[in-house]
Amino acid sequence: QQEACRATALRRWRLIVEEALDTTSLGRQMADMVAAGREEAEVVQLVADVFQNKATATLSKRAGAVIKYMLWFRRTHPEAPIFPWDERAAYEYICHLRNTNAAATSAKAFVSAVTFCRVFLQAEGAEAVERSARVHGAADSMMLQKRILKQASPLTVADMKRLHEVLHHAGDEQDAIAAGFFLAAAYSRARFSDLQFCSEVVVDIAPDRK
Helix, strand or coil: CHHHHHHHHHHHHHHHHHCCHHHCHHHHHHHHHHHCCCCHHHHHHHHHHHCCCCCHHHHHHHHHHHHHHHHHHHHHCCCCCCCCCCHHHHHHHHHHHHHCCCCCCHHHHHHHHHHHHHHHHCCCCHHHHHHCHHHHHHHHHHHCCCCCCCCCCCCCHHHHHHHHHHHHHCCCHHHHHHHHHHHHHHHHCCCHHHHHCCCCCCCCCCCCCC
């Protein structure tokens, strides 16, 4: 399932890049490979290599923000090319998000996606959008409408002790596995998705400890 999710995210980025191959470094590399008669598998690997060090969730989130912009652009500017990035269009899009009561974080997510395109794709026009005072101002104005974040309370010492009790004395194996997972996440400061990719656990005990 994880491999399928990542493959889907990479396909979405390839579709984004193929919208205007000559406006990104990856697009130009892909075009060169196709022109040289390279195999499809090599192009797929190229895309995977470019995004190798980014989490699948990040790839999906950033791609989603870009695709929403692309869909809006096609509706509002049917005769114009979507890329290279255009500061005026980016500002217009954020104003659209604000005027249609989109999620308070949607504009910030869009700006982060533009930054992502600049860093990983050297996308033309992205830097101008990043530097735009009105783009950031409009995005910030939407964040003012964001509700106060209400996070779950942190685990207490009593909570951690209870998890240890379940781990060592639970009558149900599934409860013990769950408690062990939660403890591993807490002690390693890991997210759920981080532990999903964990392939080995090494017990490292100091020489003076039993």
